[in-house]
Amino acid sequence: MTYRGWAEIAIVAVIIGLMIKPLGTYIFHVFEGEHTFLDPILGPVERFIFRFLSIDKDKEYKWTGYILRMIALDFAIIFFAYLIFRLQGHLPLNPAQAPGMRPDLAFNSAVSFGTNTNWQAYAGETQASNLSQMIVITTCMFTSVASGIVMAIAFMRGLSRRANPFLGNFYADFIRAILRILLPLALLFTLVLIPLGVPQTLKGPARVLTLEGEQQEIARGPVATLEAIKHIGNNGGGFFNANSAHPYENPSPVSNIILILLMLLVPASMIYVLGLYLQNRRQGWVIFAAIVLLFIIFAGLTMWFESRASPILEETGVDVTAGNMEGKETRYGVDDSALFGASTTSAATGSVNSSHDSYTPLGGMILIGCMMLNTVLGSSGAGLINILIYIIFTVFLAGLMVGRTPEFTGKKIESREVRLGVIALLIHPLCILGFTTLSLAIPSARNAILNSGPHGITEMAYAFTSATANNGSAFGGLAVSSAYFNVTTGVAMLIGRYAIFIPILAVAGSLAEKQILPESEGTFRTDTPLFAGLLIGIIIIIGALTFFPVLALGPLAEHFALFG
Amino acid sequence: MDDAKRIVKIIMLAVLLLGLVYPFAFSGIARLTPSKADGDMIEVDGRVVGARNIGQEFSSPEYFHGRLSAGGYDAMASGASNLGPSNPELVFRAEERLNQILLENPGIKPEDVPAEMVTASASGLDPEIGLRSAYLQVSRIAESTGILEDALRALIAKYERGRFLWVFGEPRVNVLELNVEIWKMLGEVRQ
Numbered sequence: 001m002t003y004r005g006w007a008e009i010a011i012v013a014v015i016i017g018l019m020i021k022p023l024g025t026y027i028f029h030v031f032e033g034e035h036t037f038l039d040p041i042l043g044p045v046e047r048f049i050f051r052f053l054s055i056d057k058d059k060e061y062k063w064t065g066y067i068l069r070m071i072a073l074d075f076a077i078i079f080f081a082y083l084i085f086r087l088q089g090h091l092p093l094n095p096a097q098a099p100g101m102r103p104d105l106a107f108n109s110a111v112s113f114g115t116n117t118n119w120q121a122y123a124g125e126t127q128a129s130n131l132s133q134m135i136v137i138t139t140c141m142f143t144s145v146a147s148g149i150v151m152a153i154a155f156m157r158g159l160s161r162r163a164n165p166f167l168g169n170f171y172a173d174f175i176r177a178i179l180r181i182l183l184p185l186a187l188l189f190t191l192v193l194i195p196l197g198v199p200q201t202l203k204g205p206a207r208v209l210t211l212e213g214e215q216q217e218i219a220r221g222p223v224a225t226l227e228a229i230k231h232i233g234n235n236g237g238g239f240f241n242a243n244s245a246h247p248y249e250n251p252s253p254v255s256n257i258i259l260i261l262l263m264l265l266v267p268a269s270m271i272y273v274l275g276l277y278l279q280n281r282r283q284g285w286v287i288f289a290a291i292v293l294l295f296i297i298f299a300g301l302t303m304w305f306e307s308r309a310s311p312i313l314e315e316t317g318v319d320v321t322a323g324n325m326e327g328k329e330t331r332y333g334v335d336d337s338a339l340f341g342a343s344t345t346s347a348a349t350g351s352v353n354s355s356h357d358s359y360t361p362l363g364g365m366i367l368i369g370c371m372m373l374n375t376v377l378g379s380s381g382a383g384l385i386n387i388l389i390y391i392i393f394t395v396f397l398a399g400l401m402v403g404r405t406p407e408f409t410g411k412k413i414e415s416r417e418v419r420l421g422v423i424a425l426l427i428h429p430l431c432i433l434g435f436t437t438l439s440l441a442i443p444s445a446r447n448a449i450l451n452s453g454p455h456g457i458t459e460m461a462y463a464f465t466s467a468t469a470n471n472g473s474a475f476g477g478l479a480v481s482s483a484y485f486n487v488t489t490g491v492a493m494l495i496g497r498y499a500i501f502i503p504i505l506a507v508a509g510s511l512a513e514k515q516i517l518p519e520s521e522g523t524f525r526t527d528t529p530l531f532a533g534l535l536i537g538i539i540i541i542i543g544a545l546t547f548f549p550v551l552a553l554g555p556l557a558e559h560f561a562l563f564g
Numbered sequence: 565m566d567d568a569k570r571i572v573k574i575i576m577l578a579v580l581l582l583g584l585v586y587p588f589a590f591s592g593i594a595r596l597t598p599s600k601a602d603g604d605m606i607e608v609d610g611r612v613v614g615a616r617n618i619g620q621e622f623s624s625p626e627y628f629h630g631r632l633s634a635g636g637y638d639a640m641a642s643g644a645s646n647l648g649p650s651n652p653e654l655v656f657r658a659e660e661r662l663n664q665i666l667l668e669n670p671g672i673k674p675e676d677v678p679a680e681m682v683t684a685s686a687s688g689l690d691p692e693i694g695l696r697s698a699y700l701q702v703s704r705i706a707e708s709t710g711i712l713e714d715a716l717r718a719l720i721a722k723y724e725r726g727r728f729l730w731v732f733g734e735p736r737v738n739v740l741e742l743n744v745e746i747w748k749m750l751g752e753v754r755q
Contacts, residue, residue, distance in 0.1 A: 135583035242642035245686030253733025317674035355644035451648030477646035
C-alpha cells in the first residue's frame with residue numbers, strides 16, 4: 001500500500017476523533033433531556049409528537065418493559081414492510097413497474113430493513129418501486145437504527161444508575177433518536193450529496209440514444225435522501241443493485257470519503273457517550289482508542305492485501321501495478337475501495353463501493369473478519385452493545401487472573417451477568433457457523449456458489465456472517481434469490497439482533513439494580529492503556545479461536561493455493 | 565392496548581414524515597439544481613446522448629473505449645462480475661479482452677495495458693478510465709478519425725480529473741465527455 005493509503009486512514013481517524021466529542025455530547029444531552037442548540041426548532045416539534053402519541057417522557061420502564069416495547073414496534077414495522085413489498089405492484093409511485101415480491105423475498109426484505117441489516121436479495125432497479133424505496137426502505141433506515149441506538153442508551157443507563165431498575169421511556173428515546181439525531185444529520189448531508197451528483201428525482205428511468213446509436217435506459221430516482229440516512233444509520237441498502245459502487249449513489253472520491261466518515265460517525269460517538277454516562281470521559285477515550293486502533297489495523301491490512309492483483313491475472317502480462325482492480329471503480333482505485341470496505345464491515349453498514357467477492361483472499365478475509373468480530377465500531381447502538389459484552393468479559397477474565405470479584409464502573413459483575421453475556425457472545429458464532437455448515441451440506445444450497453473451491457466456502461460464510469452481524473453486504477456471487485436463502489438469512493438476521501439484544505438488556509436490568517461501589521485499592525481500573533490492550537487481546541483471541549477453522553478452510557486455503 | 569395504538573400511530577407518523585415528506589421535500593428542493601437532480605444528462609445537438617456519470621458501451625474505433633462491464637452497461641441492472649481471485653474465468657475474459665485491445669491498437673504491448681482495461685468494474689457502469697488507458701487509445705482514434713494525436717492528448721489533459729485533497733481517489737478521465745468532444749469535432753469535419 002502507498003503513503004497515500006496511510007494518509008487516508010490517518011485523515012479519517014483524526015476527523016472521527018475530532019467529531020466524537022461534540023456529537024457524543026449532543027447525543028448525551030438529547031437522551032438526558034438537557035438543553036441543546038436545536039431546542040428552539042425541535043423542542044416544539046417534539047412536544048407536539050409526544051402529545052399526539054400521549055407519551056409521558058418521565059414514565060420509565062424496567063428492562064423487560066423497555067425491550068418488549070422495542071420488539072413490538074420493530075415487529076409491527078417489519079409486518080408493515082412485508083405488506084408493502086407484497087403489494088407494491090398495485091400501489092402508486094412505481095414508474096419502473098416493479099411487481100409485488102414473492103412471500104419469501106418479501107419476508108427477507110422486510111426483516112432485513114426492520115433489523116438494520118439491509119441485506120438485499122432483490123435488485124433495486126427493477127424489483128422495488130419508488131414507493132417501497134421511500135415509505136419502507138427510507139423509513140426503516142431511520143427506525144431500525146433508532147431502536148439500536150436506544151438499546152445502547154438503555155444499557156448505559158443501567159450501567160450508570162444506582163440501585164434503580166428503570167432504564168428510561170422507550171418511546172421518548174426512540175422519537176428523540178430520530179427527531180434530534182438522525183433527521184438533522186440526514187437533512188444536512190442530503191443537501192451535501194445532491195450537488196455532488198447524487199440524483200434526487202421522482203422521474204422514472206431516462207431513455208437516451210448513445211453516440212453510437214444504441215438505446216440506453218438509465219434507472220434513477222430519489223437517491224440522495226436514501227443515500228444520506230443509509231450511511232448515517234449504518235443501514236447500507238442500496239438504491240441500485242451495485243449499491244455505493246453505482247455512480248449515482250457515490251459519484252466521486254469526494255462523495256466516497258463523505259460516506260465513509262458518515263458511517264463511522266455515530267458508532268464512534270456512542271463510545272464517547274458511554275464515557276459521559278459513566279461520568280468518566282477517560283473511560284470513553286480509552287475504549288475509543290482500542291477500537292480505533294483495531295480499525296486502523298484492519299483498514300491498513302485490507303489496503304495492503306488489495307494492492308496486489310490476483311497472480312493468475314498477472315500471468316496475462318498486463319500492467320497490474322494499480323492492484324486488484326476486478327470489481328473496483330476507476331474513481332476510487334484500490335485504496336479508497338479497501339478503506340470503504342473495511343469501514344462498511346467494521347461499522348456494520350453493509351453498503352459496498354466495490355465487489356467484495358472479487359477481493360484477494362486475505363483482503364476478503366479481513367472484511368469477513370470485521371463482521372465476525374462485530375465490535376470494531378459496529379453499527380450505531382448495536383455496535384456499542386457488542387463492545388460492552390467484550391468489556392464485561394475482559395473485566396471478568398482480568399478478575400479471574402487477579403482473584404477478585406470483577407467490577408466495571410463500580411458495579412459488581414457476577415455470575416448472572418457473565419452467564420447472560422456468554423449467551424449473547426455465543427449466539428453470534430453459533431448462528432453464523434450453524435447456518436454456514438448447514439448450507440454447505442445441502443447440495444441445492446451449495447449450487448448457489450459462483451466461485452468454486454475454498455472461495456465458495458468464504459462466499460457462504462460471508463452471507464451468514466453478514467446476516468447475523470446485521471451488516472448486509474455480500475459476496476455477490478452467491479445466488480441468494482432462492483426461497484432457501486431468503487428464509488435462512490432472514491432467520492439469521494432476527495437471531496443476530498433480538499437473541500443478542502434480549503440477554504444484553506437483561507444484563508443492563510440486573511446491573512441497574514446494583515449499587516455503585518466506591519473505588520478501592522483493589523479495584524482493577526478499566527480506564528487505562530493496560531485495559532485497552534487487554535480488551536483488544538480478548539476481542540482478537542475470542543474472535544480468532546471461534547472463527548479460525550472456517551477462515552482456514554476458506555480464505556487462507558485460497559490464499560496459499562493462489563500465492564503459493 | 566394503549567401501546568398497540570401508539571405503535572400504529574408511530575408507524576403512520578414515520579411513514580408520513582420520513583418516507584414521504586422527507587424524500588418529496590428534497591425532490592422539490594433539488595429542483596434548484598435540476599440537471600444534477602435528474603441525473604446529469606448530456607445533450608448534444610438537441611439529443612440526449614447519455615448521463616455524464618453513467619458509463620456506456622463504446623466499440624467503434626473512433627471513440628475512447630471504457631472498461632469491461634459485467635452487465636453490458638445495462639443501466640437498469642448494475643452490478644459486478646463477482647468473479648473470485650482464483651476463478652479461471654477471470655483470466656479467460658482478461659485474455660480475450662487483451663487480445664482485442666492489442667489487435668485494435670497496433671504497437672501496444674501487453675505491459676502497456678493497465679489491468680483496469682481487462683477487468684470489470686464494480687457497478688458495471690464505470691464512466692471513467694485511468695489516464696494511461698486513455699493515452700494508449702490515442703493513435704487508433706487519430707488514425708480512424710483524422711484528428712491529430714496532439715489534439716486528442718490535449719483533450720485528455722483538459723478533461724483529467726485529479727485526486728481530492730491530493731490523496732483521495734485516482735486520476736482519471738470520463739469516457740463519455742471525451743467522446744462527446746470527438747463527436748463534435750467529427751461533426752465539424754462532416755460539415
